Structures are given as C-alpha cells and as structure tokens.
Amino acid sequence: DADVTQTPRNRITKTGKRIMLECSQTKGHDRMYWYRQDPGLGLRLIYYSFDVKDINKGEISDGYSVSRQAQAKFSLSLESAIPNQTALYFCATSPEPRKTGYNQPQHFGDGTRLSIL
Amino acid sequence: EDKVVQSPLSLVVHEGDTVTLNCSYEVTNFRSLLWYKQEKKAPTFLFMLTSSGIEKKSGRLSSILDKKELFSILNITATQTGDSAVYLCAVETSGSRLTFGEGTQLTVNP
Numbered sequence: 001d002a003d004v005t006q007t008p009r010n011r012i013t014k015t016g017k018r019i020m021l022e023c024s025q026t027k028g029h030d031r032m033y034w035y036r037q038d039p040g041l042g043l044r045l046i047y048y049s050f051d052v053k054d055i056n057k058g059e060i061s062d063g064y065s066v067s068r069q070a071q072a073k074f075s076l077s078l079e080s081a082i083p084n085q086t087a088l089y090f091c092a093t094s095p096e097p098r099k100t101g102y103n104q105p106q107h108f109g110d111g112t113r114l115s116i117l
Numbered sequence: 118e119d120k121v122v123q124s125p126l127s128l129v130v131h132e133g134d135t136v137t138l139n140c141s142y143e144v145t146n147f148r149s150l151l152w153y154k155q156e157k158k159a160p161t162f163l164f165m166l167t168s169s170g171i172e173k174k175s176g177r178l179s180s181i182l183d184k185k186e187l188f189s190i191l192n193i194t195a196t197q198t199g200d201s202a203v204y205l206c207a208v209e210t211s212g213s214r215l216t217f218g219e220g221t222q223l224t225v226n227p
Contacts, residue, residue, distance in 0.1 A: 031213060040122075042218050043205070045214060045215065048213075059216075063225060090159065090160070101146065106154075106213075107162070108159040110159045
C-alpha cells in the first residue's frame with residue numbers, strides 16, 4: 001500500500017466546476033504539502049500545513065483553498081476551476097524535524113492529473 | 118524571490134556513458150539541497166545535501182554541494198536505460214519550503 005495516497009488519479013472537468021483533490025497518508029507525518037507541476041516549470045508550492053491547526057500559503061495559492069481534516073488528511077479545492085489550472089498535482093509529507101532530530105526529505109504521492117476544459 | 122536553475126534541460130546519451138547534471142540556486146535562508154528522480158509518477162528521493170564538499174553516493178549516483186558558489190552536481194556513471202527519467206533539484210529554505218528547478222530530462226538509449 002502506498003504511504004501517500006492521492007484521489008482521484010485522473011480527473012477531467014469543465015470550467016467553473018468545484019473540484020476537490022484528496023490526500024491521505026499512513027506515514028504519521030505532521031507536515032503536508034500541495035504542489036502543481038507544469039511542463040517546463042518544475043513543481044510549485046500551493047499550500048502547506050505543519051499540523052491540523054496550521055495552514056500556510058505557498059508560492060501560487062490564488063484560486064485554491066485547502067483543508068486539513070486530520071493529521072493524515074489534507075485536501076485541495078478549486079472553487080471555480082479554470083483551464084490554466086490544468087496540471088499534475090502532487091501531495092507530499094514530511095516529519096516534524098524536532099521529533100526526528102534532523103531534517104528528512106519530503107515524500108510524494110503519485111499525483112492527480114487534472115484537466116479543465 | 119528564491120530561484121533554482123537546472124541544466125541541461127534535456128540530455129540524450131548511450132548506455133554506459135557518464136552524465137553530469139547541474140543545479141544552481143539563489144535563495145534566502147538555505148537549509149538543504151535535494152535531488153529527486155521522477156519517472157512516470159511520484160518524485161522519489163535520491164540525496165539531501167547540507168554541507169559543502171561532502172560527496173553523497175548511492176551506487177552509480179553521486180552528488181556534491183558547493184555552498185560558496187551556490188551549485189550542486191549529480192553524477193551518474195555507467196548509465197543504464199532504467200536511469201531515463203526527469204531529475205529534479207530542489208532547495209529547502211526556512212519553514213521546510215522547497216523551491217524546485219525545471220528538471221533535467223535524461224534519456225539513455227541502448
């Protein structure tokens with residue numbers, strides 16, 4: 001079983017629709033992140049959360065919102081989807097460094113490919 | 118604004134060749150530099166570098182960081198077709214935020 005699970009894996013929808021992408025993890029990590037990947041632009045940070053009560057905007061948060069429902073769940077919403085939000089979306093997790101005593105790398109899910117027509 | 122630049126963006130080699138991938142960065146509050154390999158799905162972690170001049174090695178892959186000149190290289194020796202992937206460089210800054218480069222698409226032909 002995957003440690004970081006993203007659903008759905010693929011989604012095609014129309015402009016103006018509300019969409020939710022979900023991420024769940026079994027790694028017990030406190031920190032969770034949402035990225036989008038576009039060709040030629042690498043991965044860009046949308047939102048991140050260090051615990052259930054902590055939500056922070058990333059580099060490109062406009063047009064997106066998030067909810068951290070539990071330590072293991074972090075969802076990303078597009079309130080009114082537009083075509084330039086077509087991208088590959090990744091969720092990632094990492095442990096709190098103070099718990100492990102050292103920094104550890106972020107661990108990624110398999111991604112959600114989202115197409116907005 | 119934090120910036121990470123990778124070169125080349127694309128590289129085609131033959132099996133057995135040695136390749137060097139480059140990553141330069143300009144960031145505030147540097148904490149570490151990471152390399153990931155991305156095939157069809159999730160980026161998978163290769164190396165995390167925090168100190169200058171200390172080579173990290175895993176099989177045929179190795180990487181080193183130069184914090185004075187603000188760059189890192191990833192070397193792959195005796196390449197195999199299974200090394201074909203996008204290699205991503207990312208820099209971690211304060212707050213555990215990652216800034217990624219565009220990636221290098223490596224194709225290894227038999």
